[in-house]
Amino acid sequence: MAVRRTKQTPGEVEYNTKTVQASSMVQLEQFDNTRITPVGNPQKQLSEKLKSPEEKQYPKGVVKIAEISVKGLPDLDGVTKLYPYVDFQTFSCGRKTLVARTTVNYDYKNENIYLVFDPALTKGKGELTVEVYNAGTNNLIGAASVNIFPAYNQPYQAEKKLLAKKPTGELDPNKVVGKCIFQIVYVDDIDLVKKIEEEDRLNKIQEEQKKKLEEERKKQQDAERRKKLEQEAQRKKEEEKKKQSSVMQPIVQTRDIQDTHQIRKKEEKYGKGVVKFTSISVRDLPKMTRSGVSNPVVRFKLADYSKMTTVGKNSFNYVYNNEKFDLVYDPAQMQGQKEVDVEVWEYISDNDSHLIGVASVDILPSSNRQTQVQLFLQPEQNKDSLSNEEFDKYSLEKDQKLGKVSFWIIYLKGDQWVDLYNKEELQSKQPEVKLVKGRDYTATPAQSDEEKRKAKQNQKFKDHRKQDQDKKDAEREAEEEAQRDREEMERLDREIEKKQADYARKKKFDEEQQKKYLEMRQKMKEQEKIKDEEYLKTIENQLIRKKTQSKILLEPLQTPQEEPQENAQDTLKRQEEEKK
Template structure:
């Protein structure tokens, strides 16, 4: 009693499904920056156009519990995005259990059903817009230096220092915040340390650099700033704001911005018309030699310095997982095969594969996942945790788990083949299976700098074509 859920959603269209990340200890959650695509073919599922939604409570090692479900027709969303708000119906009680009759919450999302023709048109338009923007930037780079009188955004670094917050709202009118700031310049981001029980704070001796690339941001030159309140069980957005980068071109400027309040909900504790403000100094420094002709040699000193930094250590970045498969899973109840899916976690949220049907060996084709990793947030522990589950309506069951260090995969892809350790016996069980199969996948741990470099190399290859 009193314990909150670790909810995640399962969306299904009869041709496999997609699952969200797991929210932590909450009753209300927005799955920010998560979007999913599901294939739909009426020939394969006999024309049934119903999207099924299930919400589960993640319970590590004990089996996930179904909270409730809902369903909706997809046809009204044909070629148009529609908001959806559905009441969740409680799961059917097992024999001897009490059957709930009242709704168990609701689920909200936006949905659009795109046919093949429209999907192709949209993709082609995005590619054309991208090529046009690249051509504009290319033409600017080729302009004679005398003609470039007005500063323009090129590839470079946004430098931030002397950071502070003022007049943060109090929670429930009494408790003060634990505020921290998140800075983003289109891709990647930096976060300050966390202040403790305060409404005004100076982040002394904290300064940050963010990479900026106009190609990756399609020319958008804004620094996005969010202020969050740290809370055990789920952080809370206080407010956000944006500032143009161009005025800080090759010079440091003082920035003072009023925070825009987040949209208030019934469950929000922070509801104040004045969400405070954020202050900092900012400078945009273009990369040296960015506008030089491609025939010029790069600065050798910079190359040598990069080659010398070979000592491996945990850094902020992403862990990318691909070519995922399971082998030799056990059969259940003398012949019944599993509905297996895999849960990958870095203790900062997780990712789950689709569900394989009636199998003991399976390759999750065209599925790859990225997990954020920040050693400052999880005290440097760099272990990828893997759990293989058997999907069952009414309660999933753990098959086995494994752990692998991410550091050997720093900026290089490695092949992983891990033997699954069987789950611990439940109370009353004498023993569990000793051999529960293995999981295979490829993994690469990419730091922020290497990620940017990889992207630039891919862009250059596309230009050469």
């Protein structure tokens, strides 16, 4: 190696020579004392350090996150309690943990998150975003980010401070709201990548279906809401019309029925079918006995067919809830009769009842159309003295102070309705009370002692029978409740078994993944050990070669060391001689 020389004074030459020699020796000592500690594959690490993250070629793989926990979160999110969950996201994938219940320090035990990570899509930015939300309000509590590349094939524990976000969307480094701790590892398992991508695809399809169903449900709710508003507006308009009208509603309804009857009577004919009665009620019944109460029964009659309601208890205005009746209309048996006879009785006992009043209505206006009817009860002698049409008109318009009966009626023509009625009638036969016309209690001055005794005995018998019935009902309800409890326990047992099976399957999958990971790790360690031994040999050869080179560099520097010393002595001797 050539050494460049310049003109220097003897003092400068001596100083520069000593500094060069000293610096060379220090460098050699530092190089000899350098401790070489290979970790992983040092040669690969040295080459990768020279590369930028964009130049490194990481494969597409899976990021596994385990041992997740949050610490030091705030007690409240505004004014609501905290229900935290953690959302982990890569560039193309994201998953969430379960929700913790009202806690600020929580360990998500047995929860593992698997995310697909493709460095080719991130352009060298291998960031894992960690966000903690409150499930109660869905507000962001804090966020952080972690570099994925250092976890490639080697897991490490990450502990990140959660920072609150500014209104601009950036993280505020001065506002720490807690921390998130988890273990992260990045492996290139192609089978696991395919499996996770398939799960994400199926989840995406399910979410889209749920979204469509939710949109359809919202549309249906909006339509129903609009329909209700329109109905409410229509109802208000009708109420205003009713207030402005001076004619009573029953009379208006009856006139409408009469008009429709006159119009449709010419066009339609009576045929065999079924007449249905629903929403039955009585109002403003008179006081018929000295007891001061009324027990009304309503009976519908079509020729030889009749149906009765249950007995109304102690009321002059009674609604027969959930009671509906069907009667067959057969023109061959009706002998020209086209009206339904309605009777209201005052029930006292099975052998003693009193007829309050009767009414009738033509069935043709209600053909295939449900119609509400309100009739005034008439005395029984009016039905015998008036024609059918006149009596119908009296029932619709003339109030005799005997009360009213109202119901909805529909007349369904066709043999199919008759066949259906016969089947239902065979399946459900209900007992009916006996209505036997007795004395007129309005004219009875007082009961005798014998009658009082019999009434008392009858009342005791009824009370005893009612107690037995109540006892049976209570036992039946207890048995039904026990059956419901057994079904609920069976359902809970099935859910527990299903959860246990899911947990066992998940545990088995995790064990297989862990075993696979350990085997891969062992292979990598063996490969790295072999490479480390080869690398140490190359380092030793390099050290020997550099030592020999340093000796060769120092040899030319030793010859100019003696020449400046001899020249300096000669100059000193010459100066002394000149002085003398």
